[in-house]
Each structure stands twice: as structure tokens, then as C-alpha cells.
Amino acid sequence: MADVVVIGVGNRMMGDDAVGPIVIDRLAGRLPESVALVESVGDATHLLDTWRDARLTVVVDAVVSGGVPGSVHRIDGKAGFPSSWRSASTHLIGVVEAIDLGGAVDMMPDELVVYGIEIGTVGPGVELAPEIEAAADEVVELVVEEMAESGIGYPVLGSR
Amino acid sequence: MTNAREISVEYLARVEGEGSMRVKVVDDKIEEVEFSIFEPPRFFEAFMRGRPHTEAPDITARICGICPVAYQMSAVHAMEDAFDVTVGGSLRELRRLLYCGEWIESHALHIYLLHAPDFLGYESGIHMAADHREVVEQGLRLKKAGNSIVGLVGGREIHPINVRVGGFYRVPTKRELESLVSELEWARDAAAATIRFVSGFTFPEADMDFEFVSLSHPDEYPFNEGRIVSNKGLDLAISEYNDYFVEQHVERSNALHSQIRERGAYHVGPLARYANNFEKLTPFAQEMALEAGLGTTVDNPFKSIVVRAVEVLYAVEESLRIIDSWVQPTEAYVAYTAVEGEGHGATEAPRGLLYHRYRIHDDGRIADAQIVPPTAQNQLTIESDLRFVLEGHLHLPDDELSWVLEQSIRNYDPCISCATHFLDLTVERG
Numbered sequence: 001m002a003d004v005v006v007i008g009v010g011n012r013m014m015g016d017d018a019v020g021p022i023v024i025d026r027l028a029g030r031l032p033e034s035v036a037l038v039e040s041v042g043d044a045t046h047l048l049d050t051w052r053d054a055r056l057t058v059v060v061d062a063v064v065s066g067g068v069p070g071s072v073h074r075i076d077g078k079a080g081f082p083s084s085w086r087s088a089s090t091h092l093i094g095v096v097e098a099i100d101l102g103g104a105v106d107m108m109p110d111e112l113v114v115y116g117i118e119i120g121t122v123g124p125g126v127e128l129a130p131e132i133e134a135a136a137d138e139v140v141e142l143v144v145e146e147m148a149e150s151g152i153g154y155p156v157l158g159s160r
Numbered sequence: 161m162t163n164a165r166e167i168s169v170e171y172l173a174r175v176e177g178e179g180s181m182r183v184k185v186v187d188d189k190i191e192e193v194e195f196s197i198f199e200p201p202r203f204f205e206a207f208m209r210g211r212p213h214t215e216a217p218d219i220t221a222r223i224c225g226i227c228p229v230a231y232q233m234s235a236v237h238a239m240e241d242a243f244d245v246t247v248g249g250s251l252r253e254l255r256r257l258l259y260c261g262e263w264i265e266s267h268a269l270h271i272y273l274l275h276a277p278d279f280l281g282y283e284s285g286i287h288m289a290a291d292h293r294e295v296v297e298q299g300l301r302l303k304k305a306g307n308s309i310v311g312l313v314g315g316r317e318i319h320p321i322n323v324r325v326g327g328f329y330r331v332p333t334k335r336e337l338e339s340l341v342s343e344l345e346w347a348r349d350a351a352a353a354t355i356r357f358v359s360g361f362t363f364p365e366a367d368m369d370f371e372f373v374s375l376s377h378p379d380e381y382p383f384n385e386g387r388i389v390s391n392k393g394l395d396l397a398i399s400e401y402n403d404y405f406v407e408q409h410v411e412r413s414n415a416l417h418s419q420i421r422e423r424g425a426y427h428v429g430p431l432a433r434y435a436n437n438f439e440k441l442t443p444f445a446q447e448m449a450l451e452a453g454l455g456t457t458v459d460n461p462f463k464s465i466v467v468r469a470v471e472v473l474y475a476v477e478e479s480l481r482i483i484d485s486w487v488q489p490t491e492a493y494v495a496y497t498a499v500e501g502e503g504h505g506a507t508e509a510p511r512g513l514l515y516h517r518y519r520i521h522d523d524g525r526i527a528d529a530q531i532v533p534p535t536a537q538n539q540l541t542i543e544s545d546l547r548f549v550l551e552g553h554l555h556l557p558d559d560e561l562s563w564v565l566e567q568s569i570r571n572y573d574p575c576i577s578c579a580t581h582f583l584d585l586t587v588e589r590g
Contacts, residue, residue, distance in 0.1 A: 013204070013222040041225030045269065045303050097286060101273075104289035105297055124203030 002036035004152055005054045005109075006143060009042040009061040009095055015125035016069075016132045019117050020060045026140045031147055044098035052102070054109040056150060058143055061095050063116035070118060070131030072138055077112030113146065115139050181569060183546065188554055193547045195539060197574060201531040208529045213239050213498060213520050217323050220516070220531065226269065229262040229314060230509030232323040233384055234516040234531075239325045241399070242503025242520050245496040250489040251327040252384075254313060257337075257482045258323070259383040259507070260475040261309025264347070266510035267430075267468045267475075268306060270573045271358060272299025275465045278567040279361040295357070298350055302472065305347040308340055309479060327493030337483045344480050351473035352448055358469050359452035363462040364564065366548060370459065370541065371420065372432035375508055381440040381474055382433060384507045390426065391435055391457070399504040401515050407532065418537040425540035428512025429572060430467040431458050445474040461545055461571040468573075498524035509534050511573050535574040542572055 008024035010017045021039045028037060038050055042061065051057040063073065077099055095114065102108040117135045128136065184192040204223055208216060216235040221228035233255065240247060247255070272295070273285030282288040289296040312332055314320025322329050373394065377386035388404075389395050396404055407418050420426050435457040438446065449470045458467055500522040506515045512534030519528040549568045553561055 011222055011225065013207075013219070043225060043269075044273075045265075045300055046307065048300070049304060049307070097284070100286040101289060101296075104286055105293055105300065124207075126207070 002034060003054060004034065004056045004147070004150075005036045005038060005051055006031070006058045006060070007038045007040050007047065007050060009040045009047075009059060011041060013124060013126060015123050015127070016119035016129055017062050017122045018126075019062050019119065019128060019132050019136050022128065022136050023060045023115075023139050023143070026136065027143060030140065030144050032152065035147065035152065042094045042098075044094070044101055047095065047098040048102050048105075048107040051109040051112065052107040056111045056152070057109040057113070058146060059095055059112070059114045060139055060143070061114065061116055062119045062122070064119060064121070065116075067118040069120045069129065070135045072135055072142070073114075073116040073118070074142070075114045075116065077114045078108065115142065181546070181565065183550060183565065185550070185554065190547060190550055193543050193550065195542045195546060195569065197535055197539060201533055201536075205529045205531055208518075208526045211526055213242075213518065213524050213526055214325060216516075216518065216526065216529070217325070218321060221320065221323075223531070223533070226266050227262060227509045227511065227514075228320055229258055229310060229323075230507055230514050231516075231531075232320070233259060233507040234505040234509075234514045235518075236323060236325050236505070237384060237507060238503040238505030238516040238518050239520070240496075240503065241505060242501040242518060243325075243496045243499055245326055245494055247327055247494055250487050251331070251492075251494070253482050253486055254328065254331060255323075256380075256383050257309060257479055257486075258313040258320070260479040260482070261306045261313065263475040263510050264306025264472055264479075265303045265310065266306070266573075267472045268299055268303035268354075270510075270570075271354065271465055271468050271472070272296060272302070274573070275468075275567075275570050276358065276361075278563070278570060279358075279363075279465070298353070302347055302350050302354070305340075305343050305476070308343065312336055312340065324493055326496050327491070329492060331489060331492045334486060334488050337486060341480065341483060344476055344483075347476045348473065348480070351469065351476050352444075354472060355448045355452050355466065355469040358465045359454075361465070363460060364549070364567075365460070365552075366462060366545070367459045368461060368545065368548070370427040370431070370461075371423070371425070372435045372457075373420075373426045373428050373537075374432040374436045374513060375506060376436050377440070379440075381437050381478070382508050388506060388513070389436055390420075390432075394420070398506040398515075401504060401506065401532075402517070402530075405515075405532075405537075407536070417540050418532060419540060425544055426537065427541045428534050428537045429464070430471055430510075430512075431461065431464050432512060433508060434458060434467045434470065441470065441474050442477045444477060445470050448473060461568065464571045464573075511535060511538075513537065535572065538572050538574070542569060542574070545571070 008020035010020035012018045012021050024037045024039055040046055119132055182194045204220060208219055217232040220231040220235050223231055277285050277288045280288060310320055315322030372391045375382035375386035376389040387395055387397060404421055405418055406421050438456040452466055454466060502519045504517050506513055514534055515532040517530040518526055521527050545568050546565055549564055553564050
């Protein structure tokens with residue numbers, strides 16, 4: 001797996017839970033090709049395999065922590081989460097559990113940043129609420145900036 | 161004075177309707193037992209109306225993140241039934257291989273990270289990892305062996321995209337398949353070790369009188385094809401599903417409950433497949449099952465974890481057999497013409513029988529869809545198990561009672577099972 005990975009967690013058929021994969025769609029072409037863009041349903045074991053050898057991993061996921069829908073959290077994934085903060089994935093052991101498990105079995109990237117986009121309740125559907133649409137665009141820009149600040153945002157001429 | 165105990169467990173409380181368990185006991189008498197699940201298929205059934213039939217495998221694959229292959233397989237078989245297409249030879253074998261991958265990953269996840277912690281007294285797989293790191297690592301590696309099959313044959317590990325009506329978009333090369341062999345050989349030993357490991361657990365007593373419903377095929381342990389049979393005499397073609405089974409509204413719940421017409425609850429999943437097809441397992445899997453102390457039928461739902469482990473061993477051995485004998489086909493799919501009609505498909509998802517029915521317009525669009533997932537079929541059986549377990553454990557304090565009730569729900573590996581590990585629990589006493 002790549003040195004730098006961006007993972008969008010969510011289910012495209014579950015309304016606002018699709019926001020992670022949609023951010024991944026919108027990042028296409030915005031980052032150097034060396035950055036892997038990965039869609040995930042949030043299965044912890046898939047996350048561990050995706051990020052275990054990476055230097056930097058950015059995870060984008062929907063969260064429900066009681067905040068205003070559309071607000072964006074940025075969390076250092078290796079520093080721990082607020083106890084109220086949980087993945088809103090509708091299935092599987094989610095991102096928070098993957099981080100705990102990865103710590104226990106030593107399968108963590110060097111650096112892990114999690115962008116949590118606050119959503120309301122999750123239900124079947126194929127459209128994002130307007131405030132979640134806007135938050136998706138905001139996170140796309142934040143991830144591009146994040147990469148630039150890490151020295152990853154500017155592709156070197158001659159390299160791929 | 162009345163002494164009322166109410167235990168209600170809402171999985172992922174913030175996600176509406178995800179699934180919940182509620183039991184109410186008054187003066188040591190069980191007044192209410194309700195297990196309800198989230199039912200996304202209704203949305204998907206409606207969403208597919210009017211869309212091209214070719215989209216059904218990819219759309220339905222999104223119903224469940226852990227068993228997308230099962231949804232794809234039931235969808236394509238139903239379409240092929242409608243269009244009178246037969247997929248045989250190497251393409252059929254490749255579908256079985258893909259399904260093996262899904263069983264391995266799904267069962268390994270459930271055994272190691274979700275169900276074993278119940279038996280070993282850990283709140284979750286993560287807590288278990290602290291004391292049993294090598295066990296959890298073995299489970300993760302076993303799951304990854306399954307992921308690798310799904311990744312290669314299905315096109316990617318998560319939401320595989322390579323399955324189409326008639327076959328595949330692209331078939332792998334023989335050499336690509338052979339790259340899986342060495343890890344699968346490791347997985348065969350790991351699966352055998354898993355059977356030994358889980359068969360050493362202590363199992364609550366429960367000898368249930370289940371009607372086991374599964375596919376049965378004359379030559380193979382069932383994945384994609386066969387007749388629907390039960391240990392109590394059912395034997396029907398997949399196309400007759402709706403003649404024998406019915407989804408009914410139960411007054412206390414919004415959800416539809418599947419029943420055998422005029423007969424009631426039934427059981428789908430590993431225990432059912434095992435009971436109806438024991439002799440179709442590989443000789444080694446049969447031997448390991450008997451060595452683990454299982455009979456050829458297992459009536460104790462708590463022992464489903466052992467049967468899952470036996471099925472992992474079977475799936476690993478079946479994968480190795482398929483890869484060894486596989487001949488790369490010249491075409492990736494069987495060409496067909498979409499015609500107006502109706503088709504039925506039922507395949508064995510890791511959790512049990514998954515039935516799809518579609519009616520197709522003459523232009524190939526979907527007129528009508530019906531999806532019956534395994535967890536919906538097991539719902540009544542899960543409730544009756546909860547009642548049974550409750551009766552035998554009323555003496556326990558609420559937290560221990562809740563533990564054994566959740567454990568008995570996880571016997572079925574319901575789609576919501578993972579969520580049950582970070583549930584919010586409320587106990588009310590009258």
C-alpha cells in the first residue's frame with residue numbers, strides 16, 4: 001500500500017453516510033498520483049491492512065456526536081478520541097475500533113488524521129443533505145491543504 | 161409488590177432503527193421479548209424499480225458491507241433464471257471461489273473479533289487483543305486470506321465490482337489465482353487450529369428443536385445453487401420460495417417476520433447448512449468437526465461458532481481445490497439477451513439463505529424486486545432463543561443476563577452483530 005493514503009469511509013447508499021466516499025471522489029485529480037485514494041465501508045480489518053505500512057493516513061468519515069450537522073472535526077487519530085465521538089457507520093467495527101485494535105496489535109501508520117463530518121441520523125438514500133454537501137467540499141480543501149503542509153501537495157516534476 | 165425488570169439494548173442508538181432487543185420480566189414471568197432489526201432491503205427494492213437489470217448486482221452489494229458477494233450472487237442468479245442463461249464450467253467455479261473468499265472473511269471476523277470475546281469474558285475483540293494478541297493476529301490473517309480472494313476475483317476487497325450477469329467483467333489468470341495458494345495453505349492449518357480453539361469454550365446448554373432451512377446440492381456443499389430443503393421435510397425449487405415462505409407483519413413491530421407458511425419460525429445459516437449437508441463437507445472438515453465433538457447435526461445455537469470454524473476450513477479447502485483444477489476460460493461471461501420475465505435466485509450468504517426475485521420489463525429494466533435477507537428470516541427464531549435463554553437465566557443480575565442474551569443474538573451473526581459491541585444499555589427496574 002502507498003506511503004500516503006486517504007480513506008473515505010461510508011456507504012454510498014445510506015444517505016449522509018456516503019460523505020466519506022464522496023470526498024474521495026472529489027479528491028481525484030487534486031492530489032499527486034502517489035497518494036492512494038481508498039473507499040471503505042469501515043471494516044476495521046480492511047482499514048488496518050490499508051494503513052499499516054503508511055507514513056501518513058487521512059481518514060474521512062461521518063460522525064454523530066451531537067454537534068451541528070455539517071460541522072467538521074479534525075482529530076489526531078493516534079492521540080485518542082473524545083468519548084462521545086463514534087463512527088456513524090451502519091455496519092462493522094468502525095474507525096474508532098480499528099484505531100484501538102491497531103494499537104493493540106501494532107498495525108498503525110506513523111501519522112493518522114481523522115476528519116469527522118457531523119451528520120444527523122443515517123438512513124437509506126442516495127443524496128447528501130445540503131449542509132453535508134458543503135462540508136464535503138470543505139473537507140476536500142482541508143485535505144489538499146493538509147497534504148501541502150506535509151510536503152506532499154506539490155508533485156515533483158519528473159516523478160509520478 | 162410487583163418486581164418488573166426491563167432490559168432494553170439499542171444498538172448504535174444514534175442510528176435510527178438499526179436494531180434493538182427489549183425484554184420485560186415481571187415477577188419472574190417473561191412478559192415481552194422483542195428483537196428487531198434494521199431493514200434496508202425495502203429501500204433498495206424500491207430504488208431498483210425502473211433501473212437497468214445490469215445495475216442490480218452492484219446496487220444490492222451495498223446493502224451489507226460484510227457480505228456484498230452474497231447479494232451480487234443472488235442477484236445475478238435471479239437475472240440468469242429470468243433470461244434462461246446457464247453459467248457453467250470455469251466461470252461457475254470462479255463464482256464458488258469468490259463465495260469461499262467471502263465466507264472466510266466474514267466467518268473469521270465474527271469468530272475472532274465478535275463472538276469469541278463473549279465466551280472468553282471480554283467486552284470486545286479489542287479488549288481480548290490485549291491478553292490474546294497472537295489469537296487476534298491469527299484471526300486477522302485468516303480474514304485477510306479471504307479478503308485476498310475477494311480482492312482478486314471480485315475486483316476489489318470492499319464492494320467488489322467485477323461480477324456481472326452471465327459471469328465476470330474480467331477473469332483472472334491462472335497464475336494470479338495460484339498466487340493465493342501459499343497463504344491458503346497456511347489458512348488450512350489456521351482453520352483447523354481455529355476449530356480446536358473454539359471447541360474448547362464452555363457453551364451454555366441449549367438443545368433447540370429448529371427447522372433448519374438451507375440450500376442442498378447433490379454434489380457439493382451449497383453456495384450458489386441447489387434446492388431449498390429442511391430437516392423437517394421441505395424440498396422445493398428456489399422459484400417456489402414464495403409458495404412456502406411468507407413475510408408477515410407482526411403487530412408489535414414494524415419489521416416483517418419471515419415464516420414457513422402455517423408452520424412458523426425457521427433457522428437459516430451455518431447450523432442449517434451443516435445439518436442438511438454434512439456429508440458434502442471435505443473429509444478433513446468432517447473429521448475435524450467430529451473430533452471437535454460435534455454431531456452431524458448441531459442443535460445448540462451457542463455452538464454455531466464451532467460450525468462457522470468448520471465452514472472456514474471447508475471454504476479454504478474448496479478454494480485450493482478450485483484453484484488447482486481451474487482452467488482459464490476464453491470468455492469472461494456468457495452472452496445473453498434480456499427478455500421480459502421473472503427470475504429467482506437464492507444463495508448461501510455467510511449468515512444463511514438470501515433470496516432475490518426480480519420481474520424484468522422487455523427493455524431490460526427492473527419492474528419489481530424482492531429481497532429476503534437471512535437475518536430477517538432468523539428474526540423469529542432469535543426471539544424464541546432469547547425467550548429460552550431468559551427462562552434459564554432469570555436468576556442472574558441484569559448485567560450478566562444482558563451478556564448472555566447478547567451472546568445468543570450473536571449466535572446468528574446478524575448483520576448488526578458488530579454494532580452490539582458498542583451498544584448503550586439501559587436497565588429499568590420497577
